[in-house]
Amino acid sequence: MTGRVVVTGIGAVTAVGHTAEDTWQAMLAGRSGIGPITLFDPEPYPVRIQAEVKGFELGDRVDAKQQRYMNRGVTFGVSAALEALADSELSITEENADMIGVIFSAGGGGTDMVVEHQHILETKGPRRITPFLVANFIPDAASGHIAIATGARGPNMAVVSACATGGGSIGEAFATIRRGDAAALIAGRSEAVLLPIYHATWCSMRALAGDNDNPTKALKPFDLNRDGFIAGEGGACMILEDYDHAKARGAKIYCEVIGYGSSNDAYDMIALHETGRGLKRAMRAALRKAAIDPAEIDYINPHGSGTPLNDRVETLVFKEIMGEAAYDASVSSVKPITGHCMGASGSVEALACVLAIRDQKVPPTINYTTPDPECDLDYVPNEAKSRRVRVAMSTSVGLGGHNSCLLFREVN
Helix, strand or coil, rough: CCCCEEEEEEEEECCCCCCCCHCCCCHHCCCCEEECCCCCCCCCCCCCEEEEECCCHHHHCCHHHHHHCCHHHHHHHHHHHHHHHHHHHHCHHHHHHEEEEEEEEHHHHHHHHHHHHHHHHHHCHHHHCCCCCCHHHCCCHHHHHHHHHHCCCCCEEEEEEEHHHHHHHHHHHHHHHHHHCCCCCEEEEEEEECCCCHHHHHHHHHCCCCCCCHHHHCCCEECCCCEECEECCEEEEEEEEEHHHHHCCCCCCEEEEEEEEEEEECCCCCCCCCHHHHHHHEEEEEEHHCCHHHHHEEEEEEECCHHHHHHHHHHHHHHHHHHHHCCCCCEEHHHHHEECHHHHHHHHHHHHHHHHHCCEECCCCCCCCEEEEECCHHHHCCCCCCCCCCCCEEEEEECCEEEEEEEEEEEC
């Protein structure tokens, strides 16, 4: 093993597609999946729009009995993982299963089960509570179900770092392979928290964009008139593999993972630090591991949540770390398309980086109409752009001060 790590398979489930390719084509087309809330009664809430996954079924890809004990978020994750594994053409056998693992979580996806069973407990008593409840709302339920579905017996865990989790899962998989503890890992994050309790919290935070009459236009990252995010759901998965292992079996290689950084602001449980000090540390750590100059970054898929503070701070960080080279990079947020997929956003957005390298195209930031003087980079307004993409970067920030940064590079 050389310590090099490559991406050999991808999968996704989002509001704009039930596969990675469908999601990517929607990103390039700027087709938004944000619409009126249908998963619960939206009338009591000031914001009545979100990005829901519709018409999704796991089908016969997983045993029906096993599916009975999966929450909605886990089903998204299992689907993305099975797609990514099939895409990689990596066969898990008795001989290699111990060196193939899973780093995947499904965050708050089991909250619906907790709410449902709390009602059962109160109305029908403790004897009616399923013995499978606890095992299926914990954050590592997805990594367990994916291991069962695929037979992967290697390192297995769930990373939990709020909205930086998707990036963190891929980053920790990268680190695990680099140190020789696995030949390949199934890595990512899925999320399904479009529930009344969460929506009420976001409304109370006044963090949501509120244009109910124009759902696809509501989320406006980096625009002067941005006023918040719109929640989404789904997930994405990558097969990360040791380069020599991938080459030996003749695998298709999308790109190489070259850097990863993780940090915390140590400042506030909700707001990121106004200087972006934690994100700077994560970005510098990723660049140090990658051993590249910041000027080599061609494309950035940022957290880009559409909140006034986040977008200003991210722009500030990119300019401070990259200098004048920040103006040569393309920066685009796909959250107006997929919605803010919470913990899964980092894995969904890392997918955009991988496919930008594959296709030499970058997706647009839709709904960008009024420039903000404090956000003065190339945000790829409203239309996808063909350009040279050798190195792509994904950044994520999350509640609790979490930050992650991933760097990908084309393989010659």
